Each structure stands twice: as C-alpha cells, then as structure tokens.
Amino acid sequence: MSHRLLVAPPNAPPFEHVLDGGEVVIGRARTAGLMVPDASVSRHHARLFERDGRWWAEDLAARNGTLLNGVPLSEATPLGDGDRLQMGGTTLTYATTAAAARVEAAGAAAVTDSALVPGDRQAARLQTINAVHRALATPIALADLLDLILDRCFDVLRPEEGMILLGGPDGDWRPVATKRSARATGEMFVSRRLAEEVAGRGRPVLVLDAALDERFADAKSVAMSGVKSVLAAPLADADGSLGMVVLASRVAVRRFAEDDLDMLVSIASAAALRVRNVALAEEAAARRVLERELALAHDMQMAMLPRRLPAHPAIDLAAHLTPARSVGGDLYDFVEDGTRLWFIVADVAGKGVAAALVTAVVKTLFRAGVRGETDLTRLVSLMNAELCRDNDHLVFVTAIVGCLDLDTGRIAVGDVGHNPALLVRADGRVTAPELPKCIALGVQDDATFTCGGLTLESSDALVLYTDGVTDARRPDGTMFGDARLQAALEGAGGATAAAVLARLQTAVDRFSDGAPPEDDLTILVLRYRVR
C-alpha cells in the first residue's frame, strides 16, 4: 500500500509527497524532510512517523500549532485515509490508496486556478467580507439579506450550490434560501445530521467527501446528491444559533479547504447578528399588523354598542360586553319604538375583523328591520334571508331577538340558535321560559322561524347572555356551565338590573380566576316594573 501526502501550500502549486523511510519532519527549514514554502509554518513544525503499520502525526510545539481535520493536534494521532493536516496556510492531505490519490489529484486540478494567484484570491476574499459588511449595514428585508449572503459566498467560494437553513418554530432546521450554479446537477445536498452538528451545536464543518465521511452520509442525502465536498458554518451570535449556511460542490469540480471554511465562518458570523435583528424586526412588524387588526376589530365592535341604554319608566336595563382578545363577534342593541322596546343579543361565529363586519351587518339588519315592523317572526326571517345571501364563508349568527310591549309586559322572543334566556322572578326563582328553538341565522335560506312569548310581572328580570358566560374556563379547564349560571342568579330576585348583571359578572370573574376570556362575554338584563 502506498502512503502519500498531497501538499497544498498557499503561494505555490500543490504537490505530492510519497511517505517512506518510516519518518518525516515537516517544516519550512531546509533541514526538514518535507520542506513547505509557507512563512506561517514553523521551521520544524510537525512529524509523521510509521508505527504498527500506520502513519501517525504529532505537532513539534509549532508556534501556530497543527490542526487535524480542523481540531488542534495535541498528541501523536494515527492518520486515516483523507485526513487533513493544516499547518499555517498549508494543507496536507493523507491518502493510503491509489484510488484516493486519484481523487485528490482531480481536486487539486480543480483548485489550481485559484491556488496559482493567491494575492488576487486573498484580495477578492477581503472585498467579499467588506461587501457583506456594507450590505449588512443597509436596511434590507430578511429574504433579500439571505440571498445576498449566498450571492457573496458564491462570488468568493464558488460552490455549485448553497443553502441557508434557519430554525423553525418546532426546533427543526428548514431551508429558507437556496442558490445553484448553472453547472450544478442532481439533487441539492441536504443532511439532517449536518444541520444538527452545525446549526444545532454551532460547529463549522468541512466535509472532504460526503460519501466517505460517515458523519453526514445520511444514506438518502448522499445517494441523491452524489459525492460532494461540503462547507457549512453556523449562523450564530451570542444568543445562540439561528441556523447555518451550507455550500456544496461535486468533488471533481471544487474541493473545499480549511481556509474556505474560515472564510465562510467569517461571513456567517458577520451575517448572523443582522439576520437575528432583521428576523426580530419582521416578526415584530407582523405582530403589530395583527395587533392593529385586532384593535380595529375591537373598536368596530365596541362602536356598534349603544352609547346609552333606553330610559323608560317601565324598564330597568343593564348590559355589558367583555371583549376577548382574539375571538369576537358579540353584539347587543336596543331600539325604542313608541310603546315597544326591541332588543337583541347576538354572537357571530368567527373572529377578528371578519366577525366584526358581520356583527355590523347584523346590527344594521336589526335596526332597519324594526322600523315600522310589528311582527318579530318576519323580522327574524328577513335577517336570515339577508345573512344567507352570498354567505360563502359560512358565517352564522346565534341570537335572541325580542320585542317588549312596555304597556303590558308582554314579550315576543325569537331564539335563533342561542343560549336559552333565563327569567329571574321577583321571588328569586330562576327559570328558563319555554321558547321555540330555531336554527341560527345565516345557515338555511329557506328556514322557517317560530317565535314564542312570555309576560313579565313586576320586578321580573329577563337575563340574556352569550356562550362566553357558560363556556368561561377556570385555569384547570373546567367550564362555568349552566348550573353555576343558574346558581349565580338565584337569590337575585328583586334586585336592580345593574345588580343582577354585577352578580353574574362577579361569579364568572371569580370562577375564571384571572384566566383571560377566550370568547366575548355579554350579559343583558331587562327588568320590568309596572308603573
């Protein structure tokens, strides 16, 4: 078996050195067995020697040290096929077989053009780092920033393909930018193991030959992408890793070296901070848009509530809507029309601005519908027909709509898919009046509606509410429910409407124990008193 070193000095063409004679000292001194033309290499830098049929490397206390596959060489270490020794600017690749040597030769040929003009190459690299820094200082969108980082990497490192991965919400690493040269063929190189090593652990990696390097030879990724040389550097700052930049080429086209990795690490670390800032800014902007939308929906919804409740000697009214942060769509309203008081409590199924818009439609339909109307059933049917028209989003509305005759205490009530109304009698009894149950509005355009009626005695209070009351949850997940609702109202007989409302609201608040409301919560109390 032949043992060779492919020597690639920074300012001279690469050459091959055959290992024989059991020992060789490497250095820039003329007395070194293998002389390397590199000022950053010590006079006697390292020693290779043969023992038990293997070649070993040891550092001879060189000023700049020796790296073996990127790791400082602290003690004598046996070499394996393809291992790379780095001394100053010189890379030495160890090969044991004729086949490996051929691969090395192909790689050497491919990099010759750049190796021959080291001054220009170094200048180009400095320019690139400058360009990246300049670009990073200007305002830029995240997607453009990622593309720019890849562009600059291509300018100077000339890979066939490149990819940036960033951490996703589930802790996975997902591709967010890619670039390929025209000559690239086959599938792009992707390795989960590489991402775990580089992005996950923050370690830069130079893979000499993805097919031979067992660390990253995910069977699938390599089979799909062929034999490639890979450079990968973490996008990491003081707060941790954001992801990584990975560059790859077929080995026959471009074979990366340690100084390529240094270059990529420089670009990646400069980019990381900016990527972090831009990503945070974009996330904050998206959050602001969402919050503005929620605030708008909230304002629209609250603007629809009556500023003042109707004041009439025959009635005592109280109403309150507690909006939830993200889910909404509750509404209540009153219209006084001669001796009649129309009222509605509604819950639009949906959230945000869309629900707020439908809420506005419901209010408009209600207000327009009651003008000159005497028949509650007709009003409800008209509202349903309008809400069914072009209802592509299947938004439906549950409601209790009613009309109180202020002279007699007689109420016509329509329950369209809503939580049942409750009646608190003057003596404190709580009952659910028997009312016909109809389907919610906006579901069936040919639905028929039946309304019911009841008569309020003096001091009776009709309590209407939305499912924000019954579905309120305390921190352990238990819901308020019908029984607690009933219990909260018992004993409230004879109390003012405001007192009944406060009693129920307090019961829900105590029960929720600080848990934020998940749905709008509306309570309306209509108390009747005979003049």
Added chain:
Amino acid sequence: MEIREELVGDVVVVAPVGRVDSTTSSALDARLTALDAAGRRRVVVDFGAVEYISSAGLRVMLSLAKRARDTGGRVALCALDQSVRQVFDLAGFTALFTILPERGQAVAAASG
C-alpha cells in the same frame, strides 16, 4: 390537535380528540377539506373523544355538510356526549346532520 383517522370500507372515520374550538378547529377543517380534495366523500365524524365544541367547531361541521350537499357526499356524526350534543341543539344544527349514537351506525349511514 390530535385527529385520528380510519378507513372503514369507503367511509373515512375522522375522530378529533379534545376540544374543537377557535384554536383547534382550523386543523380539523384542513383535514376534512383535504379528504374532500382527495375524493373522499363519505365521512363520519366520531365525537367520542371530543369534550367540547365551540361555534368555530360548528362552522367546520357546517362547511362539511355544505360540501357534502354540493358534491353528493354523505356525512354522519356519532358518539356526541351530552355537552357536545347540547351545543348542536342550541344552535339548531341537530336537524342539519345525521347524528347517531354508535360509530358502526354512522358508518352504515354514510356508506348508505
């Protein structure tokens, strides 16, 4: 949310687990929409493991029923516990669906 799925003959039984509310209902909607896109038009939704459904969940069911009506599909619901059943009843949705106690009955109804 966890959504179990099983194919019984030509009927897909979809069984969501936990709460079907404004947070989770979009996942269920996406699953049911995907079944429709895949040409699966006979669907049973098994509520056996559902502890709560909100109006957002009802919208998903409404959307399922509407698609079935438009495409000639068949839908049946089963194993609604009392509280879930009450939400359907309150909204007046009970009449819109074939609701059966047991999964087997619902599968039979959907395969019709």
